[in-house]
Amino acid sequence: MGIKFLAETLTQRIRRPSLFSKLTTVDHLIDSGFFKNGMKIGWSGFTGVGYPKITPIALAEHVEKNKLQGKLRFDLFVGASVAPETEDRWARNLMIARRYPYQSGKDVQKEINMNRTLFADKHLSEFPLDLVSGYYSLDKPGNKVEKLDVVIIEVTAITEEGYLIPGASVGATPELVQSAEHIVVEVNTALPNFEGLHDITFSKFAPYKFPILIQRVDDRIGTPYIPCDSEKIIAIIESKKVDKQQASALADETSIKIANNILEFFENEVNMGRLPKQLLPLQSGVGNIANSIIGGLVDGPFSNVEVWTEVIQDTFLDFWEHHKLSFASATSVSFSPEGFDRFYEIWDDVKDRLVLRSQSVSNSPEIIRRLGVIAMNTPVEVDIYAHANSTHICGSKMLNGLGGSNDFLRNAKLSIMHTPSTRPSPTDPRGVSCIVPMCSHIDSTEHDLDVIVTEQGLADVRGLAPTERAKLIIDKCAHPDYKPILTDYFDFSLKKCLERGAAHEPHMLDKVFKMHLGLLGNEKTMKIKNWN
């Protein structure tokens, strides 16, 4: 059965009649005084889709209207990022006291970087388990494993049993429901019913955990719905707002060069017998490099490609339509509104080639390692010894958070970091080198990465010692503007460290961040003149 395009009514989407009594309006819910300062609140959603829209926006309006900024603050738990219309608006209204484990949006980032919103990023595979284990409620003494006060979930239908059918993302919603004391459900009638697309599992506590019995990207081990105790539902509200995810960045010359370097590497690995000819399941991050890689695969020599990833974006639509992609597993389909329109059109062709899972499974080390995933991600910067920074500019300024990058890079069969060799600074179009002596913050270590690639070339660092890696990464990946600077750093460091018999991974700790300091200083560029 295909996706339901019919404009069904709210009561058609709620197949458990006893729940009709919980139907209410958002105004009524807010006026009831239910939401109180200091509450721990969960939202459904992952990478800008499947998040609740009506209640969060109405709560923001309530704060704005009653000038409650700073007086109605919540701890906010979502599987990953949502969209500016909710998260950034809450941030502007000082409504977010704490945020876990990932975010996006300039306003929430501003609050985090002013240390007013307390944010901690966490491996996305681990967040749901830490949540149900009570690790985010240690501040509530007396409560053993504390629950979230309320969880707000967007669904596209409710089953006869009162179980919840998510929309375009699963994320941590199962565990948020599992942890909820109260649940608010937003039933979105502007979206089709996504029933049948999901494979839902929960996080269990040790010692009651079992093997995750997935051996192929298309194995299903869960339920097509999120089991939910109807008694916990305090309100059901209709929503007609669609997800407002922006189309991802387009391929450009740099990203196409990077993608070509990677595709050429894949061909060689196949020729050498280290990869099967259909490759291994791919994990691909977000952004224009990821899009260029998928674009390259659409036109490339590999058929029957499988995907085991977190997020599926617009370019995957071509991948399916050209029948190069045999199956994709993810935790969200984060399309633009135009992408969703195309997705609904090809639904009958795609529905048996896609499953959305809980993020505890999509990002599970167990499965990533078993399937031999090829992981590809973009960092802020990589250093000459193959450590990577995914989160903090110049060591301190948070971007989005760790996300699932190291769930994948740590456990993948092939771990690839792709980045332009430079980025612009305020004074210089190549004022930032993405290859640095030492990352100013480290999220993936030298023990996790196999391949570093820029538009300049590809460094295969498997099996290499740090001093070999440094020479290769500088040679293959650094921009010509920075090669002499980085070579000097390495040569001076090696010399100094040999003098004291400490040259396994040579560094000069008094100068190691001089390029970053150049960027933070008056010159606003990493092109420093010397290492003196």
Add this chain to the structure above:
Amino acid sequence: MGIKFLAETLTQRIRRPSLFSKLTTVDHLIDSGFFKNGMKIGWSGFTGVGYPKITPIALAEHVEKNKLQGKLRFDLFVGASVAPETEDRWARNLMIARRYPYQSGKDVQKEINMNRTLFADKHLSEFPLDLVSGYYSLDKPGNKVEKLDVVIIEVTAITEEGYLIPGASVGATPELVQSAEHIVVEVNTALPNFEGLHDITFSKFAPYKFPILIQRVDDRIGTPYIPCDSEKIIAIIESKKVDKQQASALADETSIKIANNILEFFENEVNMGRLPKQLLPLQSGVGNIANSIIGGLVDGPFSNVEVWTEVIQDTFLDFWEHHKLSFASATSVSFSPEGFDRFYEIWDDVKDRLVLRSQSVSNSPEIIRRLGVIAMNTPVEVDIYAHANSTHICGSKMLNGLGGSNDFLRNAKLSIMHTPSTRPSPTDPRGVSCIVPMCSHIDSTEHDLDVIVTEQGLADVRGLAPTERAKLIIDKCAHPDYKPILTDYFDFSLKKCLERGAAHEPHMLDKVFKMHLGLLGNEKTMKIKNWN
């Protein structure tokens, strides 16, 4: 059936008569000219037990006698560290061109830190898979998945099928045998036959990998022997040398205080309902803190404790004898010679409460996460935001390598780093603070650690944002001599970073390593006078 204490003859230990024809002497093997410069050689062994002794020592003697230093160099692959009598002696004779993925011994470390032995450390769970995937043979073009030229394995028996029974360690031996073009077997008749103690599995390539069907620490999923193709065996040599592992360091006042802090934390977690009363399976590192923890558990309130770890040391003998330890799974029993004597005495009591597995299983993220292991390790240093350095002194000087620390810390239910708050420097008994502003090398990230503990106290950083972690770690864990220094660093950094709206994880990149530079400088202490 208990362990065989009988002094069996060599031919009693080799139960496949057709293999008698391969019996030879080490002199004959070496004089045959088999060992050539540039060979890739594997050894059995893990943490100083189960390593081959006859052939490596004879090869070193051959080099010494014929002045072949620098002319007979090998790439050396062992599951983890072995013992100075082989590894350090090879290092002194310049026989190690490359070494993977872990080592110990001052001479091999000297060569590594002079950049003459090219060393790369790797998560111990990943090393065997990388090995069979050919990631250490990329330098041999033309060969698809290149094999090791020869692997030298110590066994305690050979079965009727020609399969190998290891001694006190499994480590990466199964995968070394799997990768071997030729095999030299040393049958150790000075040790009892360890048959029945092992559960052997191999590393398979994706996409032919399956779930590791272990749900309890005592589950067995493999064979009691290492399958081996008899045709690959080029020589069988008798050995009568026992493992020369030193007894691990004894508990001292500092380590007992640290252990008490951890045990008190466990009791609170049990009371709060976050841990079951028998705890969860423990992983415990090596050294005096680990010994104090096990000592504390022997006398403590927890019964039926399980262990899922890498290495079992002498203190575990008390743990068994007091019947507090219900079952232990590891990849090696690294006892001292006196410890082995005790072990053989209590063998009948212990044999059903111990299994030795392949390191790809003992350190498997899949199992560590499923069992909800409590991981405890000692770092070189921890920083105020809860990153940890396990490997490099002042960022550049390699100690032993990463080992399995982050296999466990990443995937554990509770990840604990324990360290004295200070260590001595050449000029000051507390000249090194183990709590620093930023680790000079990072092996475990802030996303991996839950608890930092020193003799000063315990910081439970679960759910905390970086600025909260910093205050707590300084308050609870830093030595009073360093508290004002670290507090000043954090306060100044926070102020500076707030000025530019970058205060998620405040740092001053121009000063961040000033304590390390103090240690490296003339004063030889981290007690710096100010942050100017």
